[in-house]
Every structure is written in structure tokens, then in C-alpha cells.
Amino acid sequence: NKPGDKDTPLFPYQGRCCCDCRSTYKALPIMKFNLSSAAVLASCSSSLAFAPINNGAPARSTTSELNAEKKSIFQNIEDLVKGAVATTALAGAIWAAPSAFVASDQVQGSSNPFLNEITSSVVADAKEMASGSGSRVNKDAESLLRYGLPIPKDKEIRKLQVVIEEVRQDISTKRKAAAIDGIKKTRSTLKSKSNDFANMCREPAACSATLAEMGSLLDPLDSTMKDSQTFFNGSDQERAAQDKAYNLHNKLQKLLTQLEEQMVPAGYVTPVPDDYNDLPQLKGGRATVEFVLNKPGNAPFDIEGVNFPEAKLTMIIDGYTAPVTGGNFVDLVNKGFYTNMAIQRSDGFVVQTGDPDGPADGYVGTPSKSVGKGKHGERLIPSEIFVKGDKGPFYETTIEDEGRGGQATVLPFSSYGAMGWAREEYDANSGSSQFFWLLFDSDLTPAGKNVLDGRYPCFGYVVEGADFLRDVKEDDIIVSAKVTNGLDKLVLPK
Numbered sequence: 001n002k003p004g005d006k007d008t009p010l011f012p013y014q015g016r017c018c019c020d021c022r023s024t025y026k027a028l029p030i031m032k033f034n035l036s037s038a039a040v041l042a043s044c045s046s047s048l049a050f051a052p053i054n055n056g057a058p059a060r061s062t063t064s065e066l067n068a069e070k071k072s073i074f075q076n077i078e079d080l081v082k083g084a085v086a087t088t089a090l091a092g093a094i095w096a097a098p099s100a101f102v103a104s105d106q107v108q109g110s111s112n113p114f115l116n117e118i119t120s121s122v123v124a125d126a127k128e129m130a131s132g133s134g135s136r137v138n139k140d141a142e143s144l145l146r147y148g149l150p151i152p153k154d155k156e157i158r159k160l161q162v163v164i165e166e167v168r169q170d171i172s173t174k175r176k177a178a179a180i181d182g183i184k185k186t187r188s189t190l191k192s193k194s195n196d197f198a199n200m201c202r203e204p205a206a207c208s209a210t211l212a213e214m215g216s217l218l219d220p221l222d223s224t225m226k227d228s229q230t231f232f233n234g235s236d237q238e239r240a241a242q243d244k245a246y247n248l249h250n251k252l253q254k255l256l257t258q259l260e261e262q263m264v265p266a267g268y269v270t271p272v273p274d275d276y277n278d279l280p281q282l283k284g285g286r287a288t289v290e291f292v293l294n295k296p297g298n299a300p301f302d303i304e305g306v307n308f309p310e311a312k313l314t315m316i317i318d319g320y321t322a323p324v325t326g327g328n329f330v331d332l333v334n335k336g337f338y339t340n341m342a343i344q345r346s347d348g349f350v351v352q353t354g355d356p357d358g359p360a361d362g363y364v365g366t367p368s369k370s371v372g373k374g375k376h377g378e379r380l381i382p383s384e385i386f387v388k389g390d391k392g393p394f395y396e397t398t399i400e401d402e403g404r405g406g407q408a409t410v411l412p413f414s415s416y417g418a419m420g421w422a423r424e425e426y427d428a429n430s431g432s433s434q435f436f437w438l439l440f441d442s443d444l445t446p447a448g449k450n451v452l453d454g455r456y457p458c459f460g461y462v463v464e465g466a467d468f469l470r471d472v473k474e475d476d477i478i479v480s481a482k483v484t485n486g487l488d489k490l491v492l493p494k
Contacts, residue, residue, distance in 0.1 A: 137442045140165065141316075141415040141461035142257060145286075148321050148410050150270070151263045157197060160189050164249075164256055171245050176229050179245075183222045190215050201262040210262070214255045221248045270323050271392040275370040278493045279381060280331035282319030287330045287486030289315045289460075293343070293472060294479050301471045311468035311476075315419065315460050319489055321386045321410045322393065322459035325421050325431075328381045329459060330483055330490050332363055332433055338481040345436075346473045352422060353478065354434035362432020366493075371396075371429050381421075383428035384457045386410045396429050399454025413452040416440045417462030417469055420452065437462065437469050 138144060143165055151157065163185045170179035194211045201207035224245040231238035269284045293301075293311040300307035317326045332338060338353070345352035355361055360376035367373035371380045386393040388408045399405055413420060422434040438452070452458075462469070483490075 137414045138412075139415050139440065139442065140168075141417065141463050141466070142253065144411060144415055145316055145318065145461060145463075146257055146260050148318060149260050149264055150268055150320055151200075151260060152265065153200075154263070156193060157200070157260060157263065160186065160193070160197075161256060161260070163189065164252060168246075168249050168253065171225070171242065171249060174233075174242070176225055180222060180225050183218055183225065187215070187218050190218075197259065197263075201259070202264075202266045203262060207259055207262050210255055210259045214252055214259070217248055217252050217255075221245060221252070224248065264320075268320075270320055270386075272323050273395065276324050276368060276382065276395070278366075278370075279324055279328065279368045279379075280493065281323045281327035281491045282317060282330055282486070282489050283323055283327075283491045285319050285486055285489040287317045287319065287326070287489055288484045289317055289330065289333050290480070290482055290484050291315070291338070291478050292480040293468070293476050295473070295476050301468055303467050303471060308468070310479075311472060312465050313417075313462050313468060314464035314484075315417075315462050317419075317460040317486070318411060319486075322384050322457050324381055324393075324395075325384045325457040325459040327490060328379075328433075329421075329435065330487070331492065333481050334483050334487065334490065336481070337363055337433060338478050341478050341481075343472055343474055343476045343478070346476075348439060350436040350438055351469050351472050352434060352436040354422065354432075356433070362434060374430070374432060378432040380429055381431050383423070383431070384459075385454050387454065398428055401428070405454070407454065409453045409458065411458040411461075413438050413456075413458050414440060414442070415461050415466075417466035418458055419460045419462070420456040420458055423456070431457075435459075439469060 138147075143161075146161060147158075163182050167179050167182035167186065170176070170182060190211060194208070194215075197211060198204040198207040224241055228238055228241035228245065231241060267284070272281060291311075291313045293313070294309075295301065298309070300309060301311045317330055319326045337356075341353055341356070343351060343353050344355050356363070358376075360374070360378050362374060362378035362380075364377045365379040367377075367379050368381070371382050374380055382395045383398060384393045384395055385397075385399055385402075386409060387399065387404060388410055394402060399407065399409070412418075416439060418438045418440060420436050420438060421431045422436055423429075423431040
């Protein structure tokens with residue numbers, strides 16, 4: 001089904017699914033499926049799910065089709081459960097033994113393009129694969145952004161980062177002894193490596209001060225965790241101690257980010273071909289963008305039973321990984337393009353917006369000579385994919401087009417609120433202004449094992465307020481959209 005078709009009912013993503021999943025679900029016994037069925041099932045959350053919305057028009061069903069749906073509703077519920085189990089099993093199977101999952105005689109010469117895409121994915125070097133499913137996925141947006149920083153010779157600072165981030169997980173899961181041990185390791189590393197870390201910075205004196213501040217947090221954090229050990233599990237005292245530890249550790253992680261940002265070499269700019277100099281670019285850093293959303297009639301946002309009058313999202317837009325995509329977004333935010341725009345899609349899988357009123361599907365502006373303009377004069381931007389280990393992004397193709405399917409991207413779609421650029425399925429350079437927040441589920445969309453990483457640019461993450469996306473619905477309004485930091489990194493065409 002093509003994006004925007006209105007009369008063909010599809011399932012389950014509001015007319016954006018690439019196939020009728022129901023026939024596949026019914027063919028799959030629980031925990032038993034062949035490769036063809038698994039591939040078709042996985043393709044149901046494929047790139048068509050992220051095609052631009054054509055004037056916000058949802059797919060519609062005829063009366064007879066709706067009646068048929070009503071009669072089979074209980075069967076569909078059962079089928080959905082089977083589908084979810086099968087998808088989870090698929091993710092687990094690929095993670096456990098990707099090279100054994102696809103037999104060459106099953107794939108060679110297949111008429112199903114999705115099967116052919118799997119071939120290149122499963123034979124990729126495991127060390128270059130993105131994180132797997134379930135608990136193996138790094139879902140922390142701020143951690144992913146730290147890993148995305150272009151720091152040369154980063155081995156030692158990454159070791160420190162791993163220890164500090166594990167302490168956070170241990171606090172969250174009440175592994176108190178493990179957290180205390182991690183604090184001890186952090187103290188030891190800071191004591192032995194502070195001078196080396198400071199010398200890696202653009203401003204060594206500033207980093208020395210940051211490192212000293214990090215060290216000053218360790219004693220109260222250690223004391224708080226030891227106090228927590230003395231309280232009864234689930235008591236108010238334990239909860240207060242855990243909250244205090246979490247807040248102290250949050251400060252520690254922000255200082256770690258500040259330290260690592262100083263380690264990016266002075267004047268570093270991600271290389272971008274001259275062909276795109278006539279497009280906005282976010283050069284040499286990152287920008288912070290803040291959205292505020294309201295519901296029609298000022299209804300509250302309900303987040304796990306707590307009502308909020310508005311939803312406030314803080315996003316980090318990464319000019320290191322996606323200078324063209326990030327620059328385009330920051331430019332549109334600064335122009336006021338998204339202000340007072342409605343949310344146009346919210347289906348439990350993504351939240352999407354960016355389609356303006358009128359016939360155009362995106363922002364109408366001066367087009368790039370290299371990419372051109374859309375059918376209604378939309379300013380188009382090229383596909384921009386940055387794979388780990390590369391010196392810069394490649395443009396106008398996808399990771400499969402490059403024969404590198406399955407390799408890890410610098411910023412993966414593995415965090416709730418990961419931001420991706422929407423486009424038409426078969427045209428990598430058809431994006432303009434529509435984007436989506438991914439409502440990430442590690443079991444159903446494992447990073448590196450789906451059709452998002454390397455096929456769509458991930459250009460940032462929601463770092464504060466991501467939980468609001470759970471209750472952001474169609475017709476909610478972006479009442480405020482502004483760049484709060486990093487606007488000086490935006491370079492506009494001359």
C-alpha cells in the first residue's frame with residue numbers, strides 16, 4: 001500500500017503498515033515459525049510506518065469491512081498476542097545466533113526483498129553490530145549521546161563512563177553493594193587518571209575543576225547508599241535514601257557529559273560534502289530544543305495516573321552525527337515552523353508531526369541544487385547516515401544500499417523518544433520537515449535488528465519529558481517550539 005492511500009484498510013499502524021499482518025499472525029503457532037513468516041511479520045513495522053503523512057489524512061475502512069472487523073475482533077486479539085510472541089522470539093533468535101538464523105538456500109534468489117536484506121545483515125561483523133534486544137540495549141538517551149561524541153583515543157574515558165553508568169543501574173535496581181563497589185572504582189579511577197583526563201580537554205583547567213566536582217559527589221553518594229542498606233526494603237526511609245542517591249548520581253552523570261564534551265577537539269566539524277552547502281547545517285556541536293504541548297480544551301496529560309497541565313519535552317539535536325538533518329530541524333524550529341502545529345500521528349509506535357496545512361507535505365523554501373524540491377516546492381534534504389567507525393555520514397542512500405546492513409549507527413533508535421526523519425519509503429531523499437519520536441520497545445524493535453537504524457537518520461533524543469509521549473495524541477498542539485541552546489552552531493546558506 002502506498003503512503004496516503006485512504007480506502008485500503010491496513011493493520012495495525014493506521015494505514016502505514018506495509019502488509020496485512022493478520023494473515024501472517026494466523027499462520028504462526030506460538031513460538032514456531034519459519035523464516036518467511038518471521039520476515040513478513042518483521043516487515044510490518046518497516047519503513048512505510050515512517051512515511052510522511054499526506055495532509056494528515058488517515059486510512060479509512062468501508063462499512064462492510066468494519067462489520068467484518070467487528071465479527072472477528074476476538075480472533076484478532078488472539079492473533080495480536082501470537083504476533084507479539086513471535087516477534088519477541090525473532091529478536092531473541094537473531095541475538096542468540098544471527099549467522100545461523102538464515103540458511104543460504106532459503107534466501108538466494110528469493111523474490112522477497114526483505115529476505116535479501118536479512119542476508120547482508122546477519123553476516124556483518126558482530127563487533128560492529130548495534131546493541132541487541134531486551135536488557136542488552138542501551139536505552140539511556142544521555143549515555144547514547146555521550147558515546148556519540150567524537151573523542152579521539154577515548155578508551156580510558158569510556159571505561160569510566162561504563163562504571164558510572166552501571167552505578168546508576170545498580171541504584172535503580174537496588175543492587176546496593178554493587179553500587180557501592182562501582183563508586184569505589186570511580187573514586188580510584190578519578191584519583192589515578194584525573195591528570196590524563198584533564199590533558200585530553202580543550203581547556204585542561206576547566207576539566208580539572210569538573211573532575212574535582214565529580215570527586216566531591218562520591219563521598220555523599222557512598223554514604224547515602226550505605227544508609228540505604230540499613231533501612232527495611234520498601235520503607236519510606238529507604239525510598240528517601242534511594243531518591244537522594246539517584247539525584248546525586250544524576251549530577252555526577254551531567255558532570256561526566258560536561259567532561260566528555262570538553263574532549264572533542266577544538267574546531268572539530270563533521271565533514272559534509274560541498275554539495276549540501278546550500279542547506280542549513282548544525283556545525284561543530286549540538287543544540288537544545290524545547291517543545292511545550294497542550295491538549296485541546298486544556299485537558300491534562302495523564303502520566304501513570306498523575307495529571308499535568310502541559311507536556312514539556314527537552315531534546316538534544318546532534319550536529320556531530322547529523323549536521324544536515326539536525327541543521328534543517330533547528331532552522332525550522334527557529335523559524336517558528338512547528339509552533340502551533342498539531343500532532344498528526346500517534347499510534348503507540350511513533351508520534352509524528354511536521355506536515356503543514358495546504359497541499360505541501362513539508363516546508364516550502366529555497367531548495368538545494370543537489371537534492372531539488374518536492375512536487376509542491378518542498379525543501380528536501382538528503383538521507384544522512386553515520387555508521388560507527390566512519391569518518392563522517394554518507395548521503396542520499398541507506399545502509400542497505402551501501403551493502404552494510406546490520407552495522408551499528410552512531411546514534412541508534414534504541415531510546416524512548418529517539419528522533420527520526422520521516423520520508424517516503426522508496427525515496428531516501430524525500431524528507432522535508434516531518435519527523436517522528438519513536439516509542440521504543442526493546443523487545444519489538446531491537447536496535448540493529450530492525451529497519452530503522454541506517455535507513456532513517458536519527459538526529460537526536462528527548463532527554464527530559466520523554467514520558468509525556470505516552471499520552472501525546474493526534475490534535476495535541478505544539479504551543480511553543482524554541483531553540484534554547486546551540487543556535488550559534490546553526491550555519492545558514494549564504
